[in-house]
Amino acid sequence: MSHSFTSDSQDPVREAEEFLYILTHDLKAFARAMRTIPDWIGEDLAAQRIVLSTDAADNLDMLRDYARRLDDTLTALTGLSRVGRLADPPAMHALEGLVTEVCNDLPAHPALSHDIDCGGLSVTGPRNDLKRLFEAVLGNVAVHHDRDFGKLRVTATPWQDRVQVVVTDDGPGIEPALWTAVFKPLATLHPKSETGRSGVGLAIAQKVVRSLHGEIAIIPTEAPRGLSLLFDLPRADGGH
Template identity: 35%
Template sequence: MTHPQLYSSLDVEIPLGKQPNTAPDAEEFIHLVSHDLRGSIRALLELPEWIAEDIEESGLEVSPSVHSSITLMKRHTQRLDRMLFDLLQYSRAGKMANIQEVSLQEKFDAVVKEIGPTSGFRIDHDFGCGSFLIDEADLHTLLSALIGNAIKHHDKFSGRVKVAAWREGSDLMLTVSDDGPGIHPRFHERVFKPMTTLRSRDEVEGSGLGLALVRKIAGSYGGYARLISTGAERGALVEVRLEGGNIGSAT
């Protein structure tokens, strides 16, 4: 069969004197490379299907082993595409480029809708504050990463996630708790490192950037992100503080 032309450039030009030797330069480099590579990844997602179609059109049958290999190629390519997407998100996080008054309730509703149906999971919230000043994309990323992480790493098909927010002086406090398997205290710092997972990616799909994103954003606002030991046998609780010097509550 005839396939459309796939265009993808892997040439990323970095101006002289702009090599990634500082944090901002490194983030820009990651952004450029990740964005460019995604074009090739999209092509790789299409090629296995085209190969199978060409085999069938030639009058041959796609053997089970070939079909299995094609499925495996697609799975790993999708995993790479997700990793590059998350790297792009990481390079943009915490820029505070669009500070505005954002409704926590509206953003929470949008994130839950985006995550999609979570059959068996209940996502509750308890907001002691209303709208506040923050980069809308940063708040979206915070909530999406924290809620998604709690659901993805749960060890059951049903469970509960709770999001709470309140003011402490001029600071915004945000916690996300769940009733999943929990995280041993010795791993409480490790899970915030980029590209880190405690389980094989064959068990739980993910790039290992979720909590790293959360900590980067919190740090950009002069705050922190940490895991809190609750003393319970199950469950995890992530606490995020965003300093009020960068946030102002309207209600």
Template identity: 30%
Template sequence: MPGTDVQKADVTGGEKQPRSAKKGAGAGAPVADAAPPPLRRRREPMMDDEMQAIIYRISHDLRAPARALHDLPSWVEEDLDAAGVALPGQVSRYLELMRRQAGRMHNFIADLLTHSRVGRMQEAVEIDLASAVADALRREGVPQSFQIEVKVAPGARPVLGPMDLDRLLSALISNAVRHHRGGGSGQIGIEVVPEEEGVRIVVTDDGPGIAPEDRERAFAFLTTLRSRDEVEGSGMGIPIAARICEAYGGTLELESLPEREGCRFTATLRHLPEGLSG
């Protein structure tokens, strides 16, 4: 794109691979060649402050018990091992199942907490989006076998809530990683373009896309389009991203790509949320 700085990364290696997923962005059936028009999603009206405060308090207070439930099976195993007690195989499997389910609960509670904090509890600052994207890619642990193309236009330094931007980038990038084409490799494209009012962030993946009948469900709260045993997730990543866009006066748009397999998410951020000053 004219007037943009282009950074490309094509790294291969033997790092661990994510679970293969046949549906881009949590998709249903592969899309047809003639893709439907983009789905522009504005979330439902934002919850009032009292309800957000309740969600925040409940999710905050449940995090410690959820973490304890996750760690307790390991403590039991360590104590029994120190005492010279050998666990039957079936008991070990039960403890691992407890650990995995408690981990899911902890992640779910953490996502509820994130949802309740959108547009709050942070100070807006000028952000270097090139650095923010690089940090998000490192934070999400994108496999070295992936091909990543990043384009950040000059002057992309909007004033935003840093936690909200981090959550938005993490939700879109982790979604692209989970729902790649499979086979241990994938392609992710990230483009950042400043606009007259705000900024536009576009993230593409190379999965099979989302069937038209499933696109609304991709935005649904606490909904996954595939079993959590197949693809881990709370079903809140895309709804959180949509909520952030709405809080900043923008939208989150989803489209399946007709020229190749994959999905494109376009996030627009227009202005600071009420009560969040720069």
């Protein structure tokens, strides 16, 4: 597949992001083939009534797992490259509706109780980027929670012409020394084979917030466990 660049050569960041999108898009075709071919091999062997040795079967399963993780990583990097560059037109969105929609799609395990209090506030921005933001932040809570049951709280308050959002959970938390590092692409606190995550989620969250002229950071909490994440978004009514 061939592509041509449409980005302005005067904007190296935009050009790099477009190159990342093209690269990951093309590589995903190879990754998906790598996910499918082991199944074809298994079907061909079964049709010929050939039984693989335990070691050979384990190696085939390992190939499937690595191909899946490669595909997932490329998908996440493609999502990162889309933020801001392939965003929906800015529009007004009820914050509580966005958060509730994403919470309803979180995995069933661990069982997280959702406490959402957005004060009836609305924000302005591209719907797809805002969804990516909350999918990244809330999905991160679900993936890293170390108990069968947990609590997830999302609150929002007006702040000048912005809305400050705080996401708090009662999971294992993150050591303060790593509070900055976790926002870097492909950064994970645990092996990717354990979490099933690519380590791009918080990088996507940061990029969405910064594309909307805000900041995102982990903030101290008095609770013995858990984590609090603070970020700000444009207030739909401009603070009036």
